[in-house]
Amino acid sequence: MENLDAACYKSSELNEIIKAKMRDGLQDIVIRNSHSMHNMCVGLTGQGNITIEDSTGLYTASFMEGPRVVVEGNVGWYAGDDMMSGELIIKKNTGCNVGAYINGGTIVIYGSTGSRVGYGMKGGSIIVCGNAGRWAAQMSMGGNLIILGELGQQAGESMYKGAVFTRDTNAVNKLGGNVFLDEATPEERVMLKELFDQYEISADPSEFKVIRPATSGRHKYVLFKPVLKPKAAKKFARGGEFRE
Amino acid sequence: MNEETKVKEPTDSVKSLWHKDTLAEIDYKARAGKHRIRGCATPRRMPNFDDLMILPGQLTRMTIDTYREDCETRTVLGKRFAKKPLVIETPVMIGGMSYGALSKEAKTALAKATSLVGTVISNGEGGILPEELENSYRQSIQVLASRMGFTKRNLEVADMLEFVYGIGAKPGLSGHLMGSKISAEVAELRKLPIGIDLHSHPRSGDSFGADDMIIKMEQMRELTNWEVPIFVKMAAGRVREDIKIAVKLGIDGIILDGCQAGTGAAPVMAADHLGIPTMPALVQAVRTLEEMGVKDEVSLIISGGIRDGADLAKALAIGADAVAIGTSALIAMGCRVCMRCHTGNCSFGIGTQNPEQRKNLDIDEAAERVANYIQAMTAEAVLLAKAAGKSKLKNMEREDLRALTLETAAMTGIPLVGSDLVIGEGFGFTANNKI
Numbered sequence: 001m002e003n004l005d006a007a008c009y010k011s012s013e014l015n016e017i018i019k020a021k022m023r024d025g026l027q028d029i030v031i032r033n034s035h036s037m038h039n040m041c042v043g044l045t046g047q048g049n050i051t052i053e054d055s056t057g058l059y060t061a062s063f064m065e066g067p068r069v070v071v072e073g074n075v076g077w078y079a080g081d082d083m084m085s086g087e088l089i090i091k092k093n094t095g096c097n098v099g100a101y102i103n104g105g106t107i108v109i110y111g112s113t114g115s116r117v118g119y120g121m122k123g124g125s126i127i128v129c130g131n132a133g134r135w136a137a138q139m140s141m142g143g144n145l146i147i148l149g150e151l152g153q154q155a156g157e158s159m160y161k162g163a164v165f166t167r168d169t170n171a172v173n174k175l176g177g178n179v180f181l182d183e184a185t186p187e188e189r190v191m192l193k194e195l196f197d198q199y200e201i202s203a204d205p206s207e208f209k210v211i212r213p214a215t216s217g218r219h220k221y222v223l224f225k226p227v228l229k230p231k232a233a234k235k236f237a238r239g240g241e242f243r244e
Numbered sequence: 245m246n247e248e249t250k251v252k253e254p255t256d257s258v259k260s261l262w263h264k265d266t267l268a269e270i271d272y273k274a275r276a277g278k279h280r281i282r283g284c285a286t287p288r289r290m291p292n293f294d295d296l297m298i299l300p301g302q303l304t305r306m307t308i309d310t311y312r313e314d315c316e317t318r319t320v321l322g323k324r325f326a327k328k329p330l331v332i333e334t335p336v337m338i339g340g341m342s343y344g345a346l347s348k349e350a351k352t353a354l355a356k357a358t359s360l361v362g363t364v365i366s367n368g369e370g371g372i373l374p375e376e377l378e379n380s381y382r383q384s385i386q387v388l389a390s391r392m393g394f395t396k397r398n399l400e401v402a403d404m405l406e407f408v409y410g411i412g413a414k415p416g417l418s419g420h421l422m423g424s425k426i427s428a429e430v431a432e433l434r435k436l437p438i439g440i441d442l443h444s445h446p447r448s449g450d451s452f453g454a455d456d457m458i459i460k461m462e463q464m465r466e467l468t469n470w471e472v473p474i475f476v477k478m479a480a481g482r483v484r485e486d487i488k489i490a491v492k493l494g495i496d497g498i499i500l501d502g503c504q505a506g507t508g509a510a511p512v513m514a515a516d517h518l519g520i521p522t523m524p525a526l527v528q529a530v531r532t533l534e535e536m537g538v539k540d541e542v543s544l545i546i547s548g549g550i551r552d553g554a555d556l557a558k559a560l561a562i563g564a565d566a567v568a569i570g571t572s573a574l575i576a577m578g579c580r581v582c583m584r585c586h587t588g589n590c591s592f593g594i595g596t597q598n599p600e601q602r603k604n605l606d607i608d609e610a611a612e613r614v615a616n617y618i619q620a621m622t623a624e625a626v627l628l629a630k631a632a633g634k635s636k637l638k639n640m641e642r643e644d645l646r647a648l649t650l651e652t653a654a655m656t657g658i659p660l661v662g663s664d665l666v667i668g669e670g671f672g673f674t675a676n677n678k679i
Contacts, residue, residue, distance in 0.1 A: 012466045038459045043396075043467045058456065059463050063396050078460075081450040084396050100449040101391040119449035120391050122435050139445055141392065141435035158445075160436050213437075225278075 002026055006040070006054075007033040015042055022048040022067070036076065041069050044086075058095075061088045064105070077114070080107045083124065089199075096133065099126040102143065108199050115152060118145040121162060129201060135176065137164045137211070146192065148203055155179070159213035165192060167207040175211060177224075182210045269512075279513055281420065283585025283595065285413055285506040285549065285571060290521040292504065292549060293558040295652035296645050297661060301633030308630035315626045316636040319566055321543040322404060322473020322496035325465070329496070330382060330404050330473050332566075333362030334622040335637060336556065338614075339499075339547050339568035340386050340406065340477070342368035344421050344430040344442075345508030345585065346574075348375060349605040350594045353577055355379035356611035361618045364404060366568070369419045369444065371433040372398055386477070389418055390444040392434040399467055407457075407495075408477045409486075410446070412505030412522070412548040414514040415479030418444035422509055424588035427597040454489045461494045473543075475499050479518075480525030480548070487532040491542060499568060500529050502548030506571035508595060509586035522548035523562075524655040527671060530563030531657075534672075539563065553624020560625070561640035562656070569618075576617035577610035642671060 002021055006014055018029055018041065031052045034040060038057035041050055041064060048067045052060075055073030065084040070091070077095035080088045085105040090098075096114030099107045104124040109117075112130030118137040124144075131149035138154070140162040151168040157176025165184065168174065172181050184192070184205070192205035257263065272280055301307040308315060323329035338358060343351050345368065355376040358365045364382035367373070371393015377383055385402035387394065399405070410416060421430075421442040431438040451457045464474055476490045477499040490498055502522025507515070519525075526546045533539040546559050547568035559567050575581065578592040585595035593605030622637075629637050632644045646661040647653035653660040657671025666673050 012462070015466060039463050039466065042463050058459050059450075062450075062463055063399075063467055065396065077452075077456070078450045082391070082394075082396060097449055097452075101394070103395050116449060120445075122391075138449075139390070160440065 001028040001030065004029060004031045005033050006031050006037055006052075007035065011037050011039040011042070014040065015044070018044060018048075018050060022046045034073075038076070041067070044069070055092075061086075064088065074111070075109075080105075080126075083107070085124075093130065099124075099145075102126065106195075108201075112149060117147075118143065118162075118164075121145065125195060127195060127199065127201065137162060138176065140164075144191070146195065146208075148201070156211040156213070159211070161213060163188070164211035165208045166211060167203070167209070171209060171211070178214050179211050180214050182212050184208050184210050279511050281422070281509050281586050282512050282515065282583055283507070283509055283587075284581055284583040285504055286515045287583075288516055290504055290549075291523055291652060291655060292521065293523055293555045295523070295648045296558050296656070296658065297648055298554075298557060298561070298628050298632055299644050299646060300631045305633035307633050308635055310627055310630050313630070314635065315630050316638075317622055317626065319638065321545070321565060322475065323543070324496040324538075324541040325494065326471060326473035326496050327469070328403075328471045328473075330364060332364055332382060334618060335560065335564075335566035336361075336618050336622060337363050337384070337545065337566055337568045338365040338573055339501075339505075339570045340366035340368035340384070340408070340411075341570055341574075342370045342419065342421070342508070343373040343376070343433065344370045344425055344597075345595060347590075347593055347596055347602045347605065348373060348429070349602050349607050350574070350577065350610070351376045352379055353605065353607045353610035354573060354614060356607065357573070357614035357618065358382065360611065360615035361622075363618065366404075366406060369408075370421075370430070372401070373433070377401055384475075388444070389446055389448040391449070392436065392444070396467075399464075399472075402468070402472050404473050404475060405464065405468070406475045406477045406499060410479035410481075410501070411477070411507065412479045412501030412503050412519055413507035414510040415481055415501075415503070415519045416446060417511070417514050417518075418446040420444075420507075420509040420511075420586070422586050422588060425508075425597050430597060454493065457493050465494075473497060475543070475545070477501065479503070479505075480520045480522065481518075483520070483525050483528040484532045487529050488536065491533070491536055491538055495542070497543030497545065497565075498529065499545040499547060500525055501568075502526070502546070504549030505547055506574075507585075522546060522550075523558075523652075526559060526562050526564055527656045531669070531671065533563075553621040553626070553628060556621055557625040557628040557637070557640055558645060560629075560637060561642055561644050563642065565638070573614050573617065576614045577605070578613075643673075 034054040036057040041061040043063045045065045051070045057076040060079040061069045062081045066086045068087040070089040074092045075094040079098045081100040083102045088107045090109045093111035094113045097116045100119040102121045102124045107126045109128045115133035116135045121140045121143040123142045127146045132147045134152035136155045137145045138157045142162045146165040151174045154176035156179035189205040319335040321330040352375040356379045358381040366384040382403040384404040386406045388408045423439045423441045451460045473496040475497040480502045503519030543565045545566045546564040550567045590596035593602045647658045654667040
């Protein structure tokens with residue numbers, strides 16, 4: 001076990017030290033005084049356990065490939081972006097766009113997360129134990145996003161592939177465009193149970209439904225069009241007062 | 245007059261606002277209830293490099309022998325911060341055109357062409373085709389908002405990175421790839437369902453604004469060990485303000501795409517009415533970099549309707565370090581600009597995923613034609629540069645230029661031909677007459 005004081009370094013220096021120690025075979029590294037530093041653990045490759053005892057800033061563990069990073073505090077925007085593999089475990093809450101473009105690996109958020117979690121995700125799993133903001137899994141191309149708390153509006157907007165698991169009873173009223181709410185398959189429930197067991201999350205897989213993309217063919221994909229409502233506008237005719 | 249000869253009534257229809265194309269546009273919308281998508285670039289007439297002339301060396305400048313003396317064309321791009329700047333043999337790169345918009349054969353041919361002449365190709369949206377990477381001389385990798393087909397592996401093979409904020413053919417919008425072109429292979433690389441009409445998202449999911457982008461840039465530098473030149477690709481719009489922000493992000497260079505740029509598919513409205521033309525955009529970019537005192541540090545690549553050595557020489561004279569070509573390279577391999585790329589029906593085998601049509605493009609022959617074209621346009625630019633007295637292509641300077649029209653003089657700050665008349669914002673000229 002090695003203790004590092006983040007306050008003594010720039011993020012790039014700190015990451016270099018972590019990489020060097022991992023190359024030397026050190027398995028456990030604890031980082032103190034991160035003070036919401038940006039770009040922590042960016043591009044780490046290989047095996048190792050890194051525990052950050054504080055909160056982190058933007059882009060935590062981005063492009064990571066292999067290690068397990070645990071953040072005891074809160075995490076800023078874009079954590080785990082473009083992650084390839086490994087685990088990012090966040091004990092508290094996060095900002096927006098966590099897990100954007102993730103290719104693989106697992107992100108677990110024990111608190112709540114902001115908007116656009118799993119934006120453009122292409123693989124891997126993201127588990128949010130609390131609530132998620134708007135546009136979860138927007139334009140995702142694969143992977144599994146599991147949200148235990150409340151969904152924000154426009155969930156799954158324009159997903160191409162992938163799945164959003166939810167037990168929000170009002171999910172059907174929060175769907176984005178081009179998605180539908182479906183029952184989980186037995187295989188998916190087994191997958192959920194394994195993940196919940198692995199990360200010690202208390203939840204019943206049978207409660208979850210799945211938001212899936214309605215993109216099985218080009219004609220099912222609906223894009224924005226101005227909604228013209230001539231009947232609704234009738235009251236403004238002939239001197240009616242207009243209010244936006 | 246013979247009584248039997250009928251007097252023909254003049255028709256004003258040709259000159260009318262309501263000419264045939266306008267009627268056809270309205271008919272289309274009346275029938276379909278939606279806007280029209282089109283391939284290639286805007287057909288509108290825009291100011292271009294033809295409105296500039298190059299001054300030859302005579303008594304005031306010694307000319308360089310066109311056929312016997314050297315003129316260097318080697319170009320170094322992205323040397324501001326990158327440890328390994330990009331070195332190419334001609335200041336002509338092949339711009340980003342996606343596998344999907346183009347066939348595998350076309351992408352492979354373009355890549356092979358870069359190896360024949362020693363330049364760089366950009367992969368475009370939707371990942372890097374293995375055949376392109378295998379055959380390219382130098383490989384630029386685009387980092388787009390969609391991030392389709394992009395992984396950390398792409399960073400590892402990049403000789404140059406482009407953060408794409410917009411393209412000239414449809415600025416403010418992003419990739420359009422109609423379902424007919426999303427074949428099983430294209431879908432596999434992009435992780436998309438087969439046959440879906442693709443409309444990418446224009447805003448990046450991992451940086452919402454310049455402040456985030458500065459931190460993102462630090463991330464990218466760390467991931468690439470400060471070795472790979474990082475460019476921003478942007479469409480020409482508010483050039484001055486956008487360039488200033490780009491420079492502050494800490495990039496090595498800028499690719500500026502004017503509104504004459506081409507694409508595989510774009511809404512007609514976007515192609516015809518968004519953005520500003522290439523030539524004035526370039527002038528404004530150069531002015532801005534000079535104002536900021538970073539003109540010699542930040543590489544500037546201009547694109548959008550570049551056709552020949554004259555465009556190249558004039559772009560360099562204004563202040564570009566290189567040009568990027570797209571449509572003209574496709575024409576070199578056989579494209580006849582039917583502007584139907586969006587349909588996926590291309591009998592030349594270029595803008596299609598149809599297996600039968602793809603057979604029509606001979607990769608080696610197409611590669612040779614594109615290489616010949618780049619070679620020839622480089623030679624044309626060299627011819628002009630030597631006539632202007634330059635032993636290096638990059639030594640072309642704005643003092644070598646004169647504007648043919650008042651409009652161009654006003655847009656560029658370059659004096660009107662046959663006079664010292666400078667109109668509007670200066671561009672480093674000291675003139676006797678200034679309006």
